[in-house]
Amino acid sequence: MQKLLETFLIGLSTGSIYALMSIALVLVWRSTRVVNFAQAGQAMLSTYIGFEIATRTEIFWLALIIAIAAGALVGAGVDYFFMRVLFKHAVSGPAAVVAPVIATLGLLGLVRSIVGLVWGGEFKSIKAPASTDGFTIGETTLPFSPLNLLIIVTVFIILIALAIIFQRTNLGLSLRASAYAPEIAQLAGIRTARTRTIGWAIAGGVGGVAGMLNTASNFLSPYSLDLLLVFGFIAAVIGGLESMVGSVVGALILGIALTFILNYVGTSLVFIGGFVVLIAVLLLKPDGIMARGKVRRA
Amino acid sequence: MRKKLTLFILLGWILLLIGDRVDELRVYQGAQIAMYAIALSSIVLLTGYSGQVSLGNGAMMAVGGYAAALTLNNLGGPVWFAFVMAVFVSALFGAFLGAAAARLSGPYLAGTTLALAVGLPEIANQFDFLGGVPGLLFDVGFPPERLGEEFTQYKWFFWIATFLALLSLFITSNILQSRYGRTWRAIRSNSLAAELSGVHVGRMKILAFTISSAIAGLAGAVLAMTISLVAPGAYTLALSFALVTGAVLAGVSSLPGVVFGALILVAIPEVADVLATRWGGDENLNNYLPGLIVSVLLILSVIFTPNGPGEKLKSRHHKKG
Amino acid sequence: HAETGVSSSEIKLGITLPLTGAASPGYNKIGNAMNAYFKYVNDNGGVNGRKITLIQKNDEYSPQLSIAKTNELVLKDKVFALVGPLGTANYTSVHKSVGIAKRGVPSLFLNTGFSGFGNKKTYPTSFMILPSYAMEAKIMAKFLKENYAGKKLGIVYQNDEFGIDGLGAFKAAGTKFDVSVAYTSGTQSAATAQTWVSQLAAGGAQVVVFFGVTSATAPLLAVAAAAKYAPQWILGSVGADPLTLRALGVPLAVLNGALTPAGNPSPNDTSDEYVKQFQEINTKYNTGTAFDDYVLQGMNIGLMTVQALRAAGSNPTRKGLISAMENKGSTFASVAYSPLGYSKTSNVGHTGYYMAVMDANGDRKPFGGKVTLYTTDSGSGPVVVSTFKRPAMPAKGLPNN
Amino acid sequence: MSLNVSNLTVHHGAICALSQVSIAVPTGKLAAIIGANGAGKTTLLRTLSGLKTPTNGSIMWKGEKIAGIKPEALVRRGISHVSEGKSVIPELTVRENLELGAIWRRNAKESKESIDQVVSIFPRLGERLQQRADTLSGGERQMLAIGRAIMAKPQLLLLDEPSLGLAPLVVEQIFQTIRDLTTSMNLTVLLVEQNAMGALKIADLGIVLNLGKVVAMNHAQVLIDDPAVRAAYLGY
Amino acid sequence: MHLMSTNNAALRVEGVNVSFGGLRALNDVYLEIGKNEVVGLIGPNGAGKTTLFNALCGLVKPDSGKLFLDGKKQDFPRTSNLVDLGISRTLQGVGLFGDLTVLENVMVGAHHLASSGLLSAALGRSGKDEKEMRTKSFSALERVYAGGLANRRADTLSYPDTKRVAIARALVSEPKILMLDEPAGGLGSQDIEWMNLLIRNLSASMSVLLIEHHMDVVMSVCSKLYVLNFGEVIASGNAETVRRDPAVMAAYLGTGAK
């Protein structure tokens, strides 16, 4: 019973970090129709910047804020200097489906190399902002710590903030409109290019949080966020890519499922477990758990 | 058709001549190029034609590689039988995968295949007969004696890989030029309209997956041959990504382009290495410059010739009317 | 005629190792350490007047890249020999595909403890240096039996060569683990470590053997400390480097009292003549790099390489180098306490370990106050306490054999 | 003249879609633009709304040159364009599609009022405010597209084939609505139509395009009575 | 109330019901098309016309309803089986394959003519099939006077030409029933005349069911009309009668329709 509870709680906390990454991916997908594989790189770069601040000032929260700002800046920069150019050139033809994927993969490699050039390959770590000592209930100490709790709470605050922005504000409507139909949005007076850049910036900031929180309990290297990206993406797909709530639910499902596999089946099935969870969800709901009834009009 | 066959045979002959005239390193790289050409053609078929974006062709290659190694190590038999089994087993695998994938589109499919690319090779760790991390040996043996003393192992790899590449490219190009290729392009362009034209869209998508997987499986077995083993570490996510990259450099929907794409995949790291050494000095520079150069090249080519270098040339000739 | 990779002024050597990527921490220092030592030797006249050049190639721990890079080393750069290639799967495939044995390329001091490489028939030109994982497990098993009989035992192991080699040896030695946790290389993280710890704690393991890499030791220890789970740790030699652990954010205090099998003296033990000399070289030729087990290991491979080259004579050939290893290899000076097993019929290097206790600074001292060296083989041979005395460090660290 | 286009030339790549087009529409007037498929009608509207940059020529709107200005800026100057083919965003709800039209004004209250206005013009939309636009029928989408343009409180309204795919009754209503809007809101309207007769009937002014050139421009009634126009564009 | 005139009409549906969530899109709809007859389906926007087409084409699953082809009762078809049943349909949007040539577009519709399988394709031995498909497709293009467009890429065509090609693609499978969704939509008056002519010619060899808002077209080509409103058939019969029906005028035509 205790193992069950532990597994669940750890899964929840793991899933929360996946959730941040998947929210970032969903945001970019919704504003640009691109699955941004460079998100891992952007998050990593912002985390390295956060790392510098954290080691110099020893104030995690300051580092976090700067990492968010850096993430937003990097995100905006990627869109401004890179995606805009890409879309000017690569809009049609058979490559249209893969070009953005490749471009962002290339960008991931680029950021990784730059980080490697600047910081080298050594593993770094950041001191966690909350105790990593497990909560103690009576005699037993759970492997679930205040840091885990903090992660979960942070994710939910971010989620709620984003949901409000998206569903209740003009910015949200502009973001969605620019994503779905840029030309119509333009004709409605929306500065679509700027709006999309804002979308990228928000995603970059969220990615920065994901990187920082991930690094608070793990180490940081030019490769350390790759798995987070993969699981974040899987979570986003489970959630249907369009819906932020969906991606969070997807991430939590994934986090909990993987932790159960880890705890009850064995580590070597973890990766394939991700695949199985995904396939299972998609076979039941091909457009993700949040898909509405299929609309098919001819 | 006869013309094409002649062309392929001629090409094979020229390649053999070249193989005799370059040093061993190049011969080995030639085998790698052949392997990548096969692998890239599986993506051209799947993504360029049927429009299904797969990031998991590395996993399909793994299936082929393991099938070949298990066949050779357990059933024995001639080497060609191992390659046939690689094709067969991965086709079967592709059919299963395709049945699930046919319901998915765009990024959903990409996400699923990505998960597969990460997860599948790890299965090897779960079952003893797959050899765990060290993997299984895959030894196609020494070249036949009658080819002479001078005939090296690498030249033997090169011969086998080139033969298989030409064969699979010949078959693939025939399929792509037939009604199958046309139907796939139609589905990619407008699947609803295709369905109304009587196309069994689901079935055709599964077929594309099956064939693509079979080709990828062959490539996986060729890869296993050139590294003499199958191991999870040989079929990583990085491989899957490299393949998609190569496919874009090749111009996703151009079959002849795959040779170019394969050439680049083999050449870029080497060129980058040379540059890194030239400008080198600092250790981080040595380690990360190659990656930097590859990424920049990739980004530039995706921005400026997203449909491959062939497109740029073609569009010079006939502008869209 | 001149031998490949040897000119009147230079001997070219090559190594493949992960300089970047997930597997690189720690290992990426080995090449530079070797290089530092070679530079030191070069500045002091080289080997019979020839300078040693070491070409390092990054294989990112992928077998394909290992092969491609080794091909470059052997076919393009035309190195005389490989020294210290790293990784079990990597070397297995390199050996087969590049045809190391067939081409007669000497491949010295493999940086892997996989016992399979001790097969002299399959690997006639390759030479191990590390005691095998099987040896390590056998020695641990004996130690467990002698010191922790009746305690509940747990093990966390990496589900690959460690598993095949180590777990097999534990089984053969009759060690039964009450809790056994396997993990797959690459999956290690704080989250996975939490599940290991909860399994170990739930099973009530009092002594936990760890058989994996450092990037897994770190989250394991950190999470266990956080959960206030404190068994007697016995950390395998591969994953116990304190400096790397500290870089990974593990407070060194949790290492206090942990046991580890060790072959070399502690890298902080300046009373050791090898360590002292290597540290000096490191300060001068590898400036800015902290002196740890990996650097020590790299320097030592350098030292042994130079002895092997000297032993091969003033006009070294590949054949000559191999027979020098077979005939004189077992007499080479090496920092490790255990004897070297090289002979005409064996390519096994060091053959034993002593148990060490770590302290709160990550430093290690021999268990029980003095080195008790156990030696054994990778097969069914017994584990015995050895009285072997290692050769002295050549004067100034410059071999004169 | 509030809208004054002179010598406008526009290319799609190598194709010359408009050549030396000059037209003038006074404030508050409704001009119908007719012409065969491919005559360049859509291209003209897209150029006026800023979606397309002209190769040559000038566009004056209320005395200012606007050629080359981005569409999102032109909306702020009162130019609204309902593009060809039911320009709605399928993924958004009907209400969101409407809100979009008024978004640049950043005024929630006005936006609400405008929605009420649109609903009073197209009651059908009122019933479906919470539905996603991709569940609407063809005609409903066209209403929504026009509704969105009205939300922007335009002064110059560019309509590209609003009657496309609509039932005759609705076509009649929409034409009537367009006429009424023109008068009541003192709009200047450019109405591109294949339904030439219907369009000319409500228009003040008729412009006939052929192969990228203006071949006739006159009072609408004059064009209706012109036998050549009747034969070529009105079908009798 | 729906009396069935002939028992072996080319197509007949009865009691078709379709709902989307709470919305009743089709309510007890019936319809009948005789051989070589051109039947028009009209009605206000959102009345359910396209939905009925979708139900007939397997794109929407009806909640209930019966379908007869040539007097034989059938299940509602799956989309990919339509061609085998002798039904072809064009889309309300045009739906050409933009990056294929015009001829290839039509050949996609002709693939049922092929008898050779994957293996012969792989070995490059499907040349005979290809040739036959090419010939058939070309003659379908000629039927719509678009033979000259064969080698153009479909996305470079003018709008009226795309309509021709779409019809050619539907024709190449030699359907017994051709369903056209707003064939005249967006066409100018000259092209509309051409379309009228084409539809009349086609009816010599097949039955045609068409949705159209262009009353000129409807009146000049249809021998029978069904009028849908709010998912129900509110009138049916010959064109003149329906046109005068007050319910139809109120719901659909309006008073000013010419």
Ligand SMILES: Nc1ncnc2c1ncn2[C@@H]1O[C@H](COP(=O)(O)OP(=O)(O)OP(=O)(O)O)[C@@H](O)[C@H]1O
């Ligand atoms: N994006 C484009 N690329 C190339 N050519 C184009 C493009 N858009 C339009 N054209 C060409 O420009 C010319 C004018 O087209 P336009 O769409 O303006 O005509 P239209 O009068 O609106 O026709 P319709 O009544 O069919 O809508 C045509 O020859 C058309 O083929």
Ligand SMILES: Nc1ncnc2c1ncn2[C@@H]1O[C@H](COP(=O)(O)OP(=O)(O)OP(=O)(O)O)[C@@H](O)[C@H]1O
């Ligand atoms: N998938 C769906 N989900 C919800 N409602 C739908 C769906 N498809 C159609 N509808 C509704 O069903 C009704 C009928 O739509 P349909 O497309 O059949 O109309 P139509 O008669 O073809 O109209 P038009 O002439 O404008 O094309 C409309 O009110 C539409 O909103």
Ligand SMILES: [Mg+2]
């Ligand atoms: Mg137009």
Ligand SMILES: [Mg+2]
């Ligand atoms: Mg319709």
